[in-house]
Amino acid sequence: xxxxxxxxxxxxxxxxxxxxxxxxxxxxxxxxxxxxxxxxxxxxxxxxxxxxxxxxxxxxxxxxxxxxxxxxxxxxxxxxxxxxxxxxxxxxxxxxxxxxxxxxxxxxxxxxxxxxxxxxxxxxxxxxxxxxxxxxxxxxxxxxxxxxxxxxxxxxxxxxxxxxxxxxxxxxxxxxxxxxxxxxxxxxxxxxxxxxxxxxxxxxxxxxxxxxxxxxxxxxxxxxxxxxxxxxxxxxxxxxxxxxxxxxxxxxxxxxxxxxxxxxxxxxxxxxxxxxxxxxxxxxxxxxxxxxxxxxxxxxxxxxxxxxxxxxxxxxxxxxxxxxxxxxxxxxxxxxxxxxxxxxxxxxxxxxxxxxxxxxxxxxxxxxxxxxxxxxxxxxxxxxxxxxxxxxxxxxxxxxxxxxxxxxxxxxxxxxxxxxxxxxxxxxxxxxxxxxxxxxxxx
Amino acid sequence: xxxxxxxxxxxxxxxxxxxxxxxxxxxxxxxxxxxxxxxxxxxxxxxxxxxxxxxxxxxxxxxxxxxxxxxxxxxxxxxxxxxxxxxxxxxxxxxxxxxxxxxxxxxxxxxxxxxxxxxxxxxxxxxxxxxxxxxxxxxxxxxxxxxxxxxxxxxx
Numbered sequence: 001x002x003x004x005x006x007x008x009x010x011x012x013x014x015x016x017x018x019x020x021x022x023x024x025x026x027x028x029x030x031x032x033x034x035x036x037x038x039x040x041x042x043x044x045x046x047x048x049x050x051x052x053x054x055x056x057x058x059x060x061x062x063x064x065x066x067x068x069x070x071x072x073x074x075x076x077x078x079x080x081x082x083x084x085x086x087x088x089x090x091x092x093x094x095x096x097x098x099x100x101x102x103x104x105x106x107x108x109x110x111x112x113x114x115x116x117x118x119x120x121x122x123x124x125x126x127x128x129x130x131x132x133x134x135x136x137x138x139x140x141x142x143x144x145x146x147x148x149x150x151x152x153x154x155x156x157x158x159x160x161x162x163x164x165x166x167x168x169x170x171x172x173x174x175x176x177x178x179x180x181x182x183x184x185x186x187x188x189x190x191x192x193x194x195x196x197x198x199x200x201x202x203x204x205x206x207x208x209x210x211x212x213x214x215x216x217x218x219x220x221x222x223x224x225x226x227x228x229x230x231x232x233x234x235x236x237x238x239x240x241x242x243x244x245x246x247x248x249x250x251x252x253x254x255x256x257x258x259x260x261x262x263x264x265x266x267x268x269x270x271x272x273x274x275x276x277x278x279x280x281x282x283x284x285x286x287x288x289x290x291x292x293x294x295x296x297x298x299x300x301x302x303x304x305x306x307x308x309x310x311x312x313x314x315x316x317x318x319x320x321x322x323x324x325x326x327x328x329x330x331x332x333x334x335x336x337x338x339x340x341x342x343x344x345x346x347x348x349x350x351x352x353x354x355x356x357x358x359x360x361x362x363x364x365x366x367x368x369x370x371x372x373x374x375x376x377x378x379x380x381x382x383x384x385x386x387x388x389x390x391x392x393x394x395x396x397x398x399x400x401x402x403x404x405x406x407x408x409x410x411x412x413x414x415x416x417x418x419x420x421x422x423x424x425x426x427x428x429x430x431x432x433x434x435x436x437x438x439x440x441x442x443x
Numbered sequence: 444x445x446x447x448x449x450x451x452x453x454x455x456x457x458x459x460x461x462x463x464x465x466x467x468x469x470x471x472x473x474x475x476x477x478x479x480x481x482x483x484x485x486x487x488x489x490x491x492x493x494x495x496x497x498x499x500x501x502x503x504x505x506x507x508x509x510x511x512x513x514x515x516x517x518x519x520x521x522x523x524x525x526x527x528x529x530x531x532x533x534x535x536x537x538x539x540x541x542x543x544x545x546x547x548x549x550x551x552x553x554x555x556x557x558x559x560x561x562x563x564x565x566x567x568x569x570x571x572x573x574x575x576x577x578x579x580x581x582x583x584x585x586x587x588x589x590x591x592x593x594x595x596x597x598x599x
Contacts, residue, residue: 013464024453302454
C-alpha cells in the first residue's frame with residue numbers, strides 16, 4: 001500500500017472515533033441521539049480529506065501516519081471541548097481549519113526548507129522577540145501571574161507557541177554547522193568532557209534565554225520545554241552525553257536559584273511539593289486534577305459523565321478544564337485505558353518524528369526533524385507531567401487537544417515542517433533503494 | 444448514578460477502535476524500526492568524528508595503477524585532500540566513461556585518511572567492495588572507479 005493510501009485508510013477510523021465521541025456526549029446530554037454527531041463526523045472527515053488530497057498532490061512521499069495521528073488528537077480535543085462548552089468547540093473547530101490552512105501554506109511556500117538555514121539569525125531574532133512580546137507594555141497580557149499572551153487589537157495569541165518553532169530551526173541550523181568544532185575542540189577536565197569555550201557561547205545564550213523566561217515571562221513550562229529540546233538537539237548533534245549533563249546541571253542550578261527568589265516560580269514549586277497545604281486555595285487545581293484522574297478508574301465514567309462544575313453552582317470543580325487540565329478530564333471520562341491511549345498517540349508521533357530524522361539525508365534535515373519532534377513531545381510531557389504532579393503544573397497546552405488557537409495553528413506549522421522533511425527523506429531513500437535494486441539485478 | 448447502556452457501549456466501542464487503530468500504526472512503525480535498525484552504522488556520519496589529538500600525519504599518496512588516461516605509477520600527494528572525477532574541476536582528472544563529474548573525494552581527519560563517494564552514478568569500489576558513504580584508507584588499499592584503478596600508499 002502506498003504511503004498516501006495508508007494515510008487515507010487511517011483517516012477513516014479517526015473520523016469514526018470523532019463520531020462515536022460526539023454520539024456518546026449527545027447520548028449523555030438528555031439522550032437525544034440525533035444526526036448531529038454524524039454531521040460533525042462527516043464534516044471532520046471532509047476537512048481531513050481536503051488536507052489529505054493536498055498532501056497527495058504536494059508531498060506524496062511524506063510519512064503516512066503523522067497526519068492521522070494528529071487528526072486523532074484534534075478529534076479528542078473537539079469532543080472533550082464540546083462536552084465542556086459547545087461554543088468553545090465551535091471556536092476550536094475554526095482554529096482547526098485555520099491551522100490546516102497555515103499547514104497548507106507552509107508546505108506551499110517552504111517546499112525548499114533549506115531556505116530556513118539562510119535566514120537562521122533573522123529567525124532566531126524573531127523567536128526571541130516573540131518571547132519578549134508579552135512583557136511589552138500595551139500589547140502584553142498577564143495570565144495567572146505568567147506573561148503568556150499578546151493582544152494586538154482584536155488579535156490575541158500566545159507567542160511562545162510560535163517562538164518554539166523559530167528556536168528549533170535556528171538551533172538545528174547552528175548545530176549543523178558547528179557540531180564538528182564542538183566535538184573536536186572538546187577538552188577533558190577532571191574526567192568530564194567540556195565543550196570548547198569559544199563555541200560554548202550559544203549554549204549560554206540558550207541557557208540565558210530559558211532563565212530569562214523563568215524570571216521575566218514567569219513561564220516555567222515553556223522554559224523547561226525549550227531547554228530540554230535544546231539538550232536533545234545538542235546530544236544528537238555531538239553524541240556527547242557530558243554536554244547534556246552539564247546543561248542539565250546548569251538548568252537545575254538556575255531553576256533552583258530563581259525558584260527561591262522569584263515569587264511566582266516559588267509558589268508553583270511550593271504547590272507542587274505540598275498541594276495539601278492550601279487545598280481550597282492554591283493547591284485546588286492540582287488536587288482536583290488528581291482526584292478526577294483517580295475517579296476515572298480503569299475504563300472511566302464515560303463521555304459526558306465527568307463533573308466539571310459543582311452541581312447547582314458555577315464554581316469549577318476542575319479548573320481550566322478546557323486547557324490545562326483537559327488531560328485529567330479525558331482520564332476521568334475514559335479511565336486509565338483512555339489515558340494510555342492518549343499517551344500512546346504522543347509516543348507514536350515521537351517515534352515517527354525520530355524515524356524521519358533517522359532516514360533524512362543531510363544534517364540540517366536530521367536536526368530539524370529531531371528538534372521539532374523533541375519540542376512537541378516535551379510539550380506533551382510538561383503538561384501531562386504537570387497535571388499528574390510529576391513536575392510543577394504550568395500553563396503549557398496539550399498539543400492539538402487543549403483549547404487554544406495559537407497552540408493548534410503553531411503545531412500545524414510544526415507538523416508541516418516535519419512532513420516536508422519526511423517527504424524529501426523518503427523520496428531520496430526510495431530512489432536509492434530503487435537504484436540499488438537495479439544495480440544488483442544488473443550484476 | 445444511572446449508566447445509560449448506549450453511552451457505556453459507545454465508551455467501550457471508542458476505546459476498542461482507538462486501540463485497534465494505535466496497534467495498526469504501531470505495527471507499521473515497528474516494521475520500519477526493524478528495517479532501519481540494521482545498516483545505520485555509517486549512514487549518518489554522526490558520532491564519527493573522533494576527538495583525539497591530531498597525530499603527526501604520515502606521508503600519503505594516491506598512485507595510478509591503470510586506466511583513466513593516467514600514466515601508471517603517477518603519484519598524487521594527498522595532503523589536504525583531493526577530489527577524483529571526470530570534470531575539469533576535479534583534482535585528479537580521470538578519463539573514464541563510468542566516472543561522474545566529481546566522483547569521490549579523499550580527505551584527512553585527525554591524521555587518518557578517508558575516502559568518500561560523492562553520490563556517484565556508478566559507485567566506487569574499495570578493495571572490490573562497493574563503498575557506501577565514507578571509509579578509512581589504509582596502506583595498499585585499491586580504489587576502483589569504472590575501469591580506473593588507484594592505489595593508496597602511506598608512509599609513517
